[in-house]
Amino acid sequence: MRRQRRRRGEQGDDQRVVTPPRAGRADRSGRSDVGATLTELLVTIVIMGIIIVPIMNAVIGVIKASATNRGLSQVETVLNNAADQVNRAPRGCDYTEYAQTAARALGWPRNSATIEQFHYVPAATPVQTGTWNPGACVGATPDDLLVQLVTITVRNPETGAQRTIQVVKSDD
Numbered sequence: 001m002r003r004q005r006r007r008r009g010e011q012g013d014d015q016r017v018v019t020p021p022r023a024g025r026a027d028r029s030g031r032s033d034v035g036a037t038l039t040e041l042l043v044t045i046v047i048m049g050i051i052i053v054p055i056m057n058a059v060i061g062v063i064k065a066s067a068t069n070r071g072l073s074q075v076e077t078v079l080n081n082a083a084d085q086v087n088r089a090p091r092g093c094d095y096t097e098y099a100q101t102a103a104r105a106l107g108w109p110r111n112s113a114t115i116e117q118f119h120y121v122p123a124a125t126p127v128q129t130g131t132w133n134p135g136a137c138v139g140a141t142p143d144d145l146l147v148q149l150v151t152i153t154v155r156n157p158e159t160g161a162q163r164t165i166q167v168v169k170s171d172d
Helices: 033-088 096-104
Strands: 003-008 014-019 113-121 131-134 147-155 162-170
Touching (some): 033 147, 096 113
Antiparallel strands (some): 003 014, 113 131, 113 147
């Protein structure tokens, strides 16, 4: 509240002069301006902290989820490309290079894509179940009517996300 006082001019005019209250003086309620400001400031900081901390946790969670989904998306892309390249490759006894080429296309190391290869050995009778034996071929070259199973595993070197797919190759 501003105080007013009267001041007499040279010719007897009354002039009012307004002076601001001094800093640190108590107002009519008895509270000090400085104390109220400090208390209000502390309450504001506490309320902001209560509101901002959960919001920041939510933002961090969204960023982590986005990075995870991006890593999985890259793995799926490399995996599908590797499966397509193995499926289109000419019949052979080693498909490692085709799978690793898909990983190298994204700039990943060659060992980001690994494969396991098996060939099918039919049973003696059609009623019995055949077996999958290790290796893509029985010998050094593929036989006629050879059925191969290629299991491709791709691992994202940045996020550690990993997926596996199986491709069956056979004569048309």
